[in-house]
Amino acid sequence: MSVFSFLKSLIRHPRTLGTLSPASPFTAHRVGDAIPEGAKSILELGAGNGAITRELLSRLPSDGRLLAVELRPELAEELSAIGDTRLAVVRGDAREVRNMAAQHGFAAFDAAVSSLPFALFEESERDAILASVHGLLVPGGALVACQHVPTMLPELKRRFDVDTSFEPLNLPPYFVMKAIKAEKK
Ligand SMILES: C[S@@+](CC[C@H](N)C(=O)[O-])C[C@H]1O[C@@H](n2cnc3c(N)ncnc32)[C@H](O)[C@@H]1O
Numbered sequence: 001m002s003v004f005s006f007l008k009s010l011i012r013h014p015r016t017l018g019t020l021s022p023a024s025p026f027t028a029h030r031v032g033d034a035i036p037e038g039a040k041s042i043l044e045l046g047a048g049n050g051a052i053t054r055e056l057l058s059r060l061p062s063d064g065r066l067l068a069v070e071l072r073p074e075l076a077e078e079l080s081a082i083g084d085t086r087l088a089v090v091r092g093d094a095r096e097v098r099n100m101a102a103q104h105g106f107a108a109f110d111a112a113v114s115s116l117p118f119a120l121f122e123e124s125e126r127d128a129i130l131a132s133v134h135g136l137l138v139p140g141g142a143l144v145a146c147q148h149v150p151t152m153l154p155e156l157k158r159r160f161d162v163d164t165s166f167e168p169l170n171l172p173p174y175f176v177m178k179a180i181k182a183e184k185k
Contacts, residue, residue: 009049036140039110
């Protein structure tokens with residue numbers, strides 16, 4: 001993984017990337033720890049050049065599958081270069097996540113990860129993405145969302161049970177919110 005390539009994209013598209021650096025290993029580890037044990041199907045939105053993706057793959061069982069969605073083509077290309085057969089990379093917009101999941105044969109996910117710059121999205125767009133992710137998760141599944149400022153917390157709490165932690169060793173630091181979809185009654 002190249003920090004340089006990420007920085008190059010950042011200089012050209014600062015609002016799309018919405019951060020200052022790729023996720024640190026501390027953040028990636030924290031996100032990995034928040035994934036429900038035994039998760040075999042994982043969705044990642046805003047995968048960048050793979051700082052978190054690689055951590056997720058390192059924990060995924062050999063028969064697991066990870067769908068990584070990334071808007072910037074140069075970053076999606078870098079994700080594809082990871083070359084793991086469990087990983088499917090889609091160059092596209094997270095707003096289309098339902099179609100992407102269906103096209104790649106995912107009926108549901110055990111877990112989802114988002115480091116999308118949600119603060120820069122319209123409220124209606126955030127809500128639509130959250131509704132899609134909620135619908136795609138299995139009952140008891142978790143969305144792990146990273147934000148530098150936890151503006152999503154009230155929106156997440158409307159749909160999920162949320163547990164928030166803080167990772168100071170990231171530039172800038174991250175709030176990592178584990179949002180669990182209720183089990184069926
Ligand atoms: C804060 S960066 C996180 C990158 C990577 N996950 C990491 O932690 O290093 C946000 C990523 O979301 C991507 N992104 C922004 N808007 C998107 C959208 N609508 N759909 C898919 N990806 C998007 C950006 O290109 C960027 O790679």
